[in-house]
Amino acid sequence: MKSKRLIVVSLDALSSIDFDMFSKLPNFKKFIRHAACCRQVRSVYPSLTYPAHTSIVTGRTPAHHGIVNNILLQPERSSPDWYWQRNYIRGTTLYDEVLKQGKHVAALLWPVTAKSEITWNLPEIFANRRWTNQILTSAANGTVGYQLMLNHRFGRLRDGIRQPALDNFVHASLKYTLKTYRPDLTLVHFTDLDTQRHHYGVHSEEAAAAIKRHDERIGELMHLLHQNRMSVKRDTTVIILGDHSQLDVRNVILINKLLREQGYLKVQNGRVTEWKAYCQNCDGSAYIYIKKEGMDRDEYLRVKNGVYDWLCAMKNDPDNGIAAIYSSKKAKELGADPECTFMLEARRGFYFKNELDTAEIPDIQRATHGFHPDRKDYQTIFMAVGPDIIPGMEIEEMSLLDEGPTMAEIMGLSLPDADGRILHEIFKNQ
Known part of the structure; x- marks a missing residue:
């Protein structure tokens, strides 16, 4: 494999039904032209953010990796804790295998990474006890200096967890991280679209506006890579994916x-x-x-x-x-x-x-979301561009479980216990 660097961009709640719309937007359109794509990616069950994102980086079902819900079973608590910490995951992950090679990983709001060994980690977690606050909670669960620096530089963009302000902060942090640290593996999770769909509906104007904002973010990301000599033709693979749809x-x-x-x-x-x-x-x-x-x-x-x-x-x-x-x-x-x-x-x-x-x-x-992944109009998306990827390759259907093994293959690694398969058909010379 020629790719030295992998960037995984998760657009939470991006759906197969969105493809006709976003494929006409300028930056998505340009990305798709050079990408291997699947418009029908089957999620996991339950099709929730935390089980899905853990399956993406393990290639395993929730039953096998242990993240079977977003929230823990805590009936006695009015606000249960979530599966925030890495130690809830059984077995290895893509980022663990990268770190074992002495390489560096950045994660920005990627679920179930709190208290992991990730090099630069801005974990997705919120303060869930009266005696603490968001700053202390985040600091205790991620990379302290990295988080303080990001908040110092870009904290003005945030408005709590409100969208699109939160994704604007994450996007600014992503661009700075790539430019400054050039991680071997970068995992970033955007939730703008998911939030708008929860609040306003699947086909709402607000959801369409969020997809357009994602198009702008993709354009800025690809422009930054070009400016900083992280070429998708030479040494960098970029994957854009969803975790589930919504109904x-x-x-x-x-x-x-x-x-x-x-x-x-x-x-x-x-x-x-x-x-x-x-x-x-x-x-x-x-x-x-x-x-x-x-x-x-x-x-x-x-x-x-x-x-x-x-x-x-x-x-x-x-x-x-x-x-x-x-x-x-x-x-x-x-x-x-x-x-x-x-x-x-x-x-x-x-x-x-x-x-x-x-x-x-x-x-x-x-x-x-959370429905059975075979429900009608409920699949998600996978798109990959890189030096080893065949441009224009159409994958008829695949599982979210195939993404982890395929990403490991891109990085010259393996996830031997994965339930999914490597998408060999998207690679050149295979």
Whole structure:
């Protein structure tokens, strides 16, 4: 392989349905002209940001790498922690393998990288305790000096986590990082489009505006590489990809509210204090966990069978929004958490939340993700340009799991435990 450098740009919630629109924008159009592309990339299950981004850098399913949701199972917490830290990932990652070679890695808001060994790390994490703040939390989980420098130079661009200000900050930080440090591997995560779709819907004007902003960012990135002699014809590969799509939603399903009414969980002062069955939302899907601790086998089976019968009755009523009920075995086969008791899939237009009442939901969404990756109009995108990539190569379909092994191949490395395959067909002389 000729590529000495790999830059991976994740555009959260970029969808296959966007291709006709963004392929006409000037910078995407120019990139696509020289790229190997797939318009139909199958995500993972559940198709959420953290499981997906971990699958991108491991080539493994959530069931295998361990990041089975965005959030941890913490029923007692009103604001559960997320899978922020690297130590939640089972097995190796692309960036671990690069670091083992004595090379350097930069990551900007790439999920599940907190407290990793990444050389220059601006982790995606937020302060989730009353006694701390965002600056201290970020500093404790990433590269302190690097983060302080970025905030000193570009912090004025931020407005908390509001978009597009956050992506403007990330983009400025990315350009500075590439120009100043020239990492061997760079991972960057933009969330502008994902945010707009959640707030306004899949086909909203706000989502289209976010894609246009991404086009400008891609143009500036490619211009910077050209200016700084990081040539995609000679020594640098750039990959632009999505992690999942989104679907429009109208109705929220509050399984825990109903579990409370059935006596399967207890609440005091708005918080869960005891539970035998609990629903952990994944937006378009959800896990049902039956707590084994504190119950003998007979009681456990009574609870399990009772919850299952109750869920089946709900599924038979289309107004309740449940499209499918999967067993633990089936969930594992689909790549989801093998530790769940059941997994639920929402009907189109519905999504799940953990809250006990709609009044407790902080933000009603217009669109969301987490659905089964084979849903119609729900695939994502992969595009690669580089010295080893065949321009104009069309990949009919692929999995998100194929991206990690393929990126490892570009860097002369391997991910031997990957569930995906190397996309040999996109490479010259293979």
